[in-house]
Amino acid sequence: MPTRRELFQRAAVGAAFFGLSPARAERAFAHEAPQLPPPTLLDTNPDRYWADLRRQWLLAPDHINLNCGSVGCSPLPVLNAVIDHLLSAEEFREPAYPWFGYEENPRLRELRDALAAYLHCKRDELALVRNATEGNNVVCNGLDLKAGAEVLLTDQEHPGARCCWEQKAARYGITLNTVTLPRPPASVDEVVERFANALTPRTQVVVLSHITTATGLVLPVKEICQLARDRGVLSHVDGAHAIGQIPLDLHDLGCDFYASSPHKWLLAPKGTGTLYVREELLERLWVTIATVGWRDHALKAYRFSNFGTSNLSVMIGLKAALDFHRTLGPDRVYARIHQLASRVRDRLKEYPQIRLTNASTDAFYAGMVSFEPVKGDLKRVQAELAARNVRVAGNQDRLRVATHVFTQSTELNTFFDAVDRGLRG
Numbered sequence: 239m240p241t242r243r244e245l246f247q248r249a250a251v252g253a254a255f256f257g258l259s260p261a262r263a264e265r266a267f268a269h270e271a272p273q274l275p276p277p278t279l280l281d282t283n284p285d286r287y288w289a290d291l292r293r294q295w296l297l298a299p300d301h302i303n304l305n306c307g308s309v310g311c312s313p314l315p316v317l318n319a320v321i322d323h324l325l326s327a328e329e330f331r332e333p334a335y336p337w338f339g340y341e342e343n344p345r346l347r348e349l350r351d352a353l354a355a356y357l358h359c360k361r362d363e364l365a366l367v368r369n370a371t372e373g374n375n376v377v378c379n380g381l382d383l384k385a386g387a388e389v390l391l392t393d394q395e396h397p398g399a400r401c402c403w404e405q406k407a408a409r410y411g412i413t414l415n416t417v418t419l420p421r422p423p424a425s426v427d428e429v430v431e432r433f434a435n436a437l438t439p440r441t442q443v444v445v446l447s448h449i450t451t452a453t454g455l456v457l458p459v460k461e462i463c464q465l466a467r468d469r470g471v472l473s474h475v476d477g478a479h480a481i482g483q484i485p486l487d488l489h490d491l492g493c494d495f496y497a498s499s500p501h502k503w504l505l506a507p508k509g510t511g512t513l514y515v516r517e518e519l520l521e522r523l524w525v526t527i528a529t530v531g532w533r534d535h536a537l538k539a540y541r542f543s544n545f546g547t548s549n550l551s552v553m554i555g556l557k558a559a560l561d562f563h564r565t566l567g568p569d570r571v572y573a574r575i576h577q578l579a580s581r582v583r584d585r586l587k588e589y590p591q592i593r594l595t596n597a598s599t600d601a602f603y604a605g606m607v608s609f610e611p612v613k614g615d616l617k618r619v620q621a622e623l624a625a626r627n628v629r630v631a632g633n634q635d636r637l638r639v640a641t642h643v644f645t646q647s648t649e650l651n652t653f654f655d656a657v658d659r660g661l662r663g
């Protein structure tokens with residue numbers, strides 16, 4: 239339990255770190271985070287439960303965040319864990335070394351153990367990195383592929399997954415092929431068939447998002463990885479959005495590599511990422527940043543976390559985010575995220591002026607719903623959203639709405655009002 243002095247110190251660091259006014263920082267950090275509402279309240283008064291839970295975030299009441307797909311927002315227990323570690327480190331109370339970026343220390347090992355249990359893989363298969371982009375690059379740059387080798391990517395990959403392969407193609411003469419995803423898909427078979435038709439005898443790697451950035455589509459990763467395995471092709475999954483949004487079992491998915499950005503849906507601090515490398519492939523990957531231990535295969539996946547001094551405090555925050563998520567209950571979190579997204583889906587379906595691009599069936603979306611205009615553009619909807627301080631992802635051609643456990647029903651009503659006026663106006 240921090241002392242009063244420590245709480246005020248925390249507020250001062252919080253003010254500096256997050257650019258808050260001293261008064262606001264004191265309100266947020268000079269006290270312990272509010273108690274979590276009891277889970278029993280969910281049965282008796284769910285609206286009250288979700289409204290009480292919202293007190294865990296600093297979120298401004300006059301801004302509506304329906305875009306935690308781009309960056310999430312950390313609850314107070316996570317922010318407090320980061321700030322407390324920063325303070326203790328700057329006071330030189332922490333063990334001297336190793337820091338994050340070199341050999342593993344006990345707190346990083348504890349974090350990897352917790353992540354491995356949550357992701358259903360082995361600790362030795364998990365590296366800590368700084369985001370999904372880094373994880374994607376480690377895989378791409380670490381694989382030896384000769385000129386003429388082919389890599390298959392979807393047409394909905396984020397630049398953080400696609401550009402490393404574009405660079406590899408420019409440097410080494412590999413060929414990139416693209417599989418076009420239906421918007422929206424009609425069935426799992428339709429999607430898998432497109433991958434099957436796009437693979438060639440020269441394809442060596444298939445690269446796909448678990449949940450695509452462009453439309454929020456949840457891809458049938460297990461089926462696609464099985465197809466790849468049957469054809470002798472490696473599978474790399476960009477799971478930037480998946481961790482914290484949907485339940486994950488990496489061994490069951492059967493992929494070879496999997497990168498994630500827990501700063502999004504797991505609500506961890508920015509600058510945290512995970513990379514899974516299937517045990518059998520650990521020695522096949524070169525490191526991208528070479529320092530001590532670069533070829534020490536006994537380090538297993540931790541070899542890919544040795545990249546020089548990095549921010550240990552955010553990794554402490556990642557552990558706090560995982561603890562927070564598990565305290566709420568991953569199933570309960572998913573159920574709520576999906577329930578709210580379904581409300582968005584059902585409402586948007588009513589408008590003949592727009593077309594849903596992912597949420598055709600329940601399995602194709604989790605917490606994100608996207609839509610495109612049937613004709614024209616969505617500029618008027620964008621203007622109505624901006625007028626109400628509602629933040630969504632996308633542009634005039636397609637918008638994507640993300641719901642999380644901090645999202646309130648009233649905020650969705652404001653979003654619906656903006657869409658209604660924008661489409662009818």
Ligand SMILES: Cc1ncc(COP(=O)(O)O)c(C=O)c1O
Binds near residue numbers: 308369370398451479
């Ligand atoms: C599918 C996907 N991959 C990668 C990224 C990049 O994430 P980061 O900046 O955390 O590396 C994003 C970001 O939105 C994404 O949606």
